[in-house]
Each structure stands twice: as structure tokens, then as C-alpha cells.
Amino acid sequence: MPDFTQLKYEVIGHVAVLTMNNAPVNALSRVLGDEITAAMDFISETPEVRAVVLTGEGKVFCAGADLKGRSSIIKGPGDLPAHSRRTRECFHAIRECTKPVIVAINGPALGAGLAIAASADLILTSEKGSLALPEIDVGLLGGGSHAARLFPHTTLRKMMFTGYRVPADELYRLGVVNQVTTPEGLMPAAIELANTIASKSPLSIGLAKQTLNAIEDMSLRDGYRYEQDMTAAIAKTEDAKEAQRAFLEKRAAVFVGR
Numbered sequence: 001m002p003d004f005t006q007l008k009y010e011v012i013g014h015v016a017v018l019t020m021n022n023a024p025v026n027a028l029s030r031v032l033g034d035e036i037t038a039a040m041d042f043i044s045e046t047p048e049v050r051a052v053v054l055t056g057e058g059k060v061f062c063a064g065a066d067l068k069g070r071s072s073i074i075k076g077p078g079d080l081p082a083h084s085r086r087t088r089e090c091f092h093a094i095r096e097c098t099k100p101v102i103v104a105i106n107g108p109a110l111g112a113g114l115a116i117a118a119s120a121d122l123i124l125t126s127e128k129g130s131l132a133l134p135e136i137d138v139g140l141l142g143g144g145s146h147a148a149r150l151f152p153h154t155t156l157r158k159m160m161f162t163g164y165r166v167p168a169d170e171l172y173r174l175g176v177v178n179q180v181t182t183p184e185g186l187m188p189a190a191i192e193l194a195n196t197i198a199s200k201s202p203l204s205i206g207l208a209k210q211t212l213n214a215i216e217d218m219s220l221r222d223g224y225r226y227e228q229d230m231t232a233a234i235a236k237t238e239d240a241k242e243a244q245r246a247f248l249e250k251r252a253a254v255f256v257g258r
Helices: 030-044 067-073 079-096 112-119 134-138 153-162 168-173 186-198 202-215 220-235 238-249
Strands: 007-012 015-020 051-056 101-105 108-110 122-126 130-132 179-181
Touching (some): 015 030, 030 079, 108 112, 112 130, 134 153, 179 186
Parallel strands (some): 015 051, 051 101
């Protein structure tokens, strides 16, 4: 397991719980971004982990890019493209993790924090959670492409042009989050959902996520053809046969990951 300094890593059963811990507001520093990337890559090749919960320590999920730390990173030609690439890879690592990633928003998720949430598979938020793109207020842009995966056209433009923070109740009304909880109920709800996912065939879950990622930008015809091919591949596994036997015998399936 990698040695992290700004990311807490804990495994509960088959669920990895990652907690961003870069006080005071969990800004996405170079260290935190690299550690999230490393954790997702590690989890992708760790069979014991079947689902991930990602949250933030304290009252803020992630306040966005670490603007204060940029000056120590971007000093000369080539530094900005390298920094931008590393930031992109952090988001891609979440999306491309072979295990479903549940984001538990414990407070504001701003800019890069929104991009982290949008890169995940499922989103839960406490009543104190919110999503926003405040870059307009600091002379920057960013996160619009990720926000477009979550928000309708006019809401996204309001966010980009004004820095509007979308509160938890509106996030649920828009279908952006799966559930709104009390602050105390957030992690129990996220872990319960993760455990439900972890109880399924890990092979089927892995292929399901791979398929959803792959067909996102495909036509209906190509996307469904891809799904059919993946269904045929799943049907040949021991887990699929066990699932069918368990269904007929009216018992819980015992999956072996083969």
C-alpha cells in the first residue's frame, strides 16, 4: 500500500474508504492529486477491494485547486502543461478505476472538487454539501466539461458565469446526487451502498463499469452492440453460472471472481 500524507486509506470489508485530508479545506494540491491517482490505481489491481468511498475530512469536501501552492510548482516553461496533465490524470484515475467509486460530499465541492465528484460513479451528499464552479471569481476557468456530465445546459452556464453554489436539495431535484442525508448519516449511507455493490459478482461489476465508460460517447447502435458483447463474455464466467444457480435455488450467491 502506498504511503500517503494527504489521503487517509482504510479498508472495511471489501470497501476502501479514502478521506482527503489536506487541511484546512482539502484543496487539490499536487500531493493530494498524485495520492488519489495512486490510490485508484492500487485499488484497481487489488481484488479484495470491490467498491470505493471517497470523502473529505472536516467541513469541506474539496475547495478546488490549491492556488497557494501553484507558485511553488509553476516556475518556468513546461511546468504549467505538466501540472495540468497531472490534474487531469487525477480525475481520469477515478473514472477509470476498475471498481465503482462513490463520492460522499460532506461539504462544499468547488472547482476541482466538483470534477472529482463528476468523475465518480455515484454521488451522495449531506445536507451541508454543495457543488460550484467559483473560478470566475479568481480569474480562471475549469470544470465545465465535468459539470456538463451532471447539470443541464442553463444550470451549468449559471454556475460558470456567476459562481452559483448548487445546494443539496437542488442537487437531488436535478438528479445529480443519488441521496441526501444528515451529516451524521452520510458515511453510513455511503458504506451501505458500497457494501451492496461489493456483494455482487466482482467480474460483472468490473465489466459493467468498463462498459458504461466505453459506451458513453458511442451511438445507440454501437453502444448496445458493445453491451451485448460484454454480456456474452460475462455469461461464460463461473460467477455468472453461480448467480443463475443461486437464483433458481433461492439462495444468496457466493462469488469467486472467476
